[in-house]
Amino acid sequence: MQESNISPNNFEQCLKCNLCTSVCPMMAANPHYPGPKQAGPDGERYRLKDPAFFDLTLKYCLNCKRCEVACPSGVKVGDIIQASRLKYGHQSNPLRDTILASTDFVGSLASPMAPTVNALLEWKPVKKMMNLFGVDSRRKFPSYSKLKFENWFREQVPSQENFRRFVSYFHGCYVNYNYPELGQDFVKLMNACGYGVRMLEGEKCCGVAMISNGMGRQAAVNGSKNLDAMRKALRDGSEAVLTSSSTCTFTMRDEYEHLLGLKTADIRPHLMLATKFIFDRVESGDIRLVFKEERRGKYVYHTACHMQKLGWTIYSTELLKMIPGMDLTVLPQECCGIAGTFGFKKENYPYSQLIGSKLFDLIKKLNPRAVITDCETCKWQIEMSTGYSVLNPISVLAEALDLEKTSRLNVAVPSR
Ligand code: SF4
Ligand code: SF4
Structure with missing residues (x-):
C-alpha cells in the first residue's frame, strides 16, 4: 500500500453547497452521523492538522458514494471518508469484523459442509450466540453451496477452449461459495454470445469487505494479485475481464486506485460487468441475441x-x-x-x-x-x-x- 495515495484529498474543491448532505441515506436515518460534508471535506482539513480530530462516528458511512454522484464539484467525499477510516480508524469488534470481512476464508471452510452450516445459521441457539458476538440475530445469512463454482468450472475447461474468442470471468466469493448457478448462467450466456470463458489464475476476494472493515493491507494484497491475474488473462488473449457483481467491479475499478494505491489504468478499460460488454457488442452488431417468445x-x-x-x-x-x-x-x-x-x-x-x-x-x-x-x-x-x-x-x-x-x-x- 502506497501511503501517498491513501487520501484522495481534493477537499479544497468543496463549494459548501450541501448537495451531498441532501442525498446521504445515513444522515437521514442517524442523528449521530455528521454527514458527508462534515465527515468528508470539512473534517479532512482538521484531520490533516491533527489525527486526533478523527471522529469515530465515521464508521457509520455506508460507502454508498451517493454523495459523490451528487457533488457538482467532483469532491471524492466517500473516498475521503473511507481513506481516513483506513488511516486513523480501528475495528470496533476485531474478531467479528475480521471474520465478516474474510469471505474467501470463511467460504472455503463453510462450502464443503454447506447443508450443516446452513442449518446451523438458521438455528436459534446459534443465532443467539452470534448476537452476543455482535452479529444481529435478525440478519439472514446467504446460504452456502456444496458445489463450488471453481470446481464445477474445472469440468468445463475443455469445452470452453473450443471457442475462437475468449473472456475471463472474475466470479467473486458469492458465486464461488454461495451461488454457483449465477456463474453457470454467465458461462451459458457468454457461450451463446460466441465467447469461451476462462477463469482468472489465482483469483482472490476483491477485498470490498476488507476495505470497509479496516483491513486495507490485506485488501491491497488481494488487489495486487487480482490485477496481476487480469494482466495475464489479457496477455493470453481474453478480450476482457467480465464480472457479474457491481460491487466487486466498482471496488476493483475505482477503490483499488483511490484507496489502496494500486495502479489500475491499464486494466480499467478491460474490466467491466458482462451486461456492459454484451450491450456494447449488440449495439455494434458483433453479438446478436435471439429470445424465446414467452409471457414474462x-x-x-x-x-x-x-x-x-x-x-x-x-x-x-x-x-x-x-x-x-x-x-x-x-x-x-x-x-x-x-x-x-x-x-x-x-x-x-x-x-x-x-x-x-x-x-x-x-x-x-x-x-x-x-x-x-x-x-x-x-x-x-x-x-x-x-x-x-x-x-x-x-x-x-x-x-x-x-x-x-x-x-x-x-x-x-x-x-x-
Ligand atoms: S458514502 Fe457515506 S457520506 Fe456519502 S452518501 Fe453514502 S453514507 Fe453518506
Ligand atoms: S456536494 Fe460537493 S461541493 Fe457541495 S458540500 Fe458536498 S462535497 Fe462540497
Missing part, C-alpha cells in the same frame, strides 16, 4: 448504489428491455441499507433496515414477479426484507435467450 410479467430493477456510481444501469436495463414480453420498471435509486457487512452488525442493523424501508415499501407496493439487480448484497437485503426473489440480469438473460439459435448466429461472427 412484471419485474422491477433496483439500481445498487455502486451501480449508480459506475453509471452502468442503462446497460443492464436496456438488455433486459430487449426480452419480449418483459414489463420492466426501473425503480428510483434508493440505498437498500445493507452496505455489505455493515447491515450484519448488531449496532448497525436498525439503521440498515430503516434506510432500506423506502425501497422495501415501494417493491411491495408494485408487487413484481421478481426484483432484478446487479449487486448480491442488495439481493440479500431485499429478499430478507420483502420476501420477493431477486435475480441477477445475467440469469434473467440466460433464461430468456434461445441459447441454441443465439449461439448459431454468434459462432458465425469472425474473430475480432
